[in-house]
Amino acid sequence: MIWTIVITALVSVLAVVLAMNFATPEKKLERKIEHRYSVADPQFRRELGVMLGPGIVAGNKVTDLQNGHEIFPAMLAAVASAQKTITFETYIYWSGEVGQKMADALSERARAGVKVNVMLDWAGSIKMENALLEQMETAGVVVHRYRPLHWYNLGRLNNRTHRKLLVIDGRIGFTGGVGIADQWSGQAQDPDHWRDMHFRIEGPVVAQIQAAFNDNWIKTTGEVLNGADYFPPLQPAGTTDAHLFISSPAGGSESMHLMYLMCIAAAEHSIDLEASYFVPDTLITKALLAARQRGVRIRIVVPGEHIDSATVRIASKREWGELLLGGVEIYEYKPTMLHNKLLIVDGEMVSVGSTNFDIRSFRLNDEASLNIYDRDFATRMTQIFEQDLKPTKRYTHEMWQKRPLKEKFAEKVLIPIKSQL
16 A cells, blocks of 8 residues: 555656656747838847847857868867867767867866866767766866756756857857767768758857856856956957847747747748758748748758658658648758758848757757848858758658658657657
């Protein structure tokens, strides 16, 4: 009798903990945003600048880096140039050649007297060998894990930091989609080497990237990293307007969702989207279809058979029927895993960063996105988009109708856990 009560109680507790991890924030967007102005209208920038967080600042330079053969040398060179501070936050950090090189670079700077602070997501870095952590800590790198496994945070274990942020001396910033793992090395030349982008940033917006790092550093350590070594005066480095904003379940959980909805609602000519995980909710679907009715051309590139999450691929396709009938163009990237997160609207603005186009990124993860308002940069990113479009296969409504019965059944099974994919 007593054991029955104990077991029942334990099962009940586990059920509650599981439910807490599945829960998304109470307050969420419920109504479609209407088309009131274009992306080129000053009102668009005015509203995004105040509704998403930090205001849009001028005078920035953003350089795109394509695949690991460009990304990692640029990041390692920036780390090697650090004189005062390095702040680094990432979701994936695994062992391997890339992980070793980054650990070596961070350790060398710490031994040279640079203040090096590293935030690794506990779940994302679970494949990281202790030897790498010990190497960095022995050298003087301050390393913290974000939300490690403890009994008192089991209810929030599913809320991870998915941000990818690197700031050097408060003056040079990086963000984008890459993790620290060998899958991101090379030139996306085969299925073992992923397609991805990262961005090197200079100018006043770097202070916003530093503030984004501070957000989770404070949550984890209670320490504020401030002073001129972290937030120096920043002079204009280019002519690009930009801002970096964050979201998390603890606050601003709908920022990313709102950003996508506002951009789609403002579009008048074109929406080009690359999404490594494309699982739109009802609001996003309605917004895309409304944009199509306004005559907006919508092209979406998603992973093909090479994807690291088969469940995402299955859950994603369930939503494609209505979009395909509405004239949305969906293309599957064939060569390797496509891990890009890229949105281009009307050749006017670009959004990049860590945010995936799914409910998990919108409501459960801690994310960071950089919005760039610059026609020249949008033109450059459109060229990259067109290049990525070449090795794809267009997915038609007829193909969607003929998908296997086992896929259709799996789609229905996955509905209750869509937010977890």
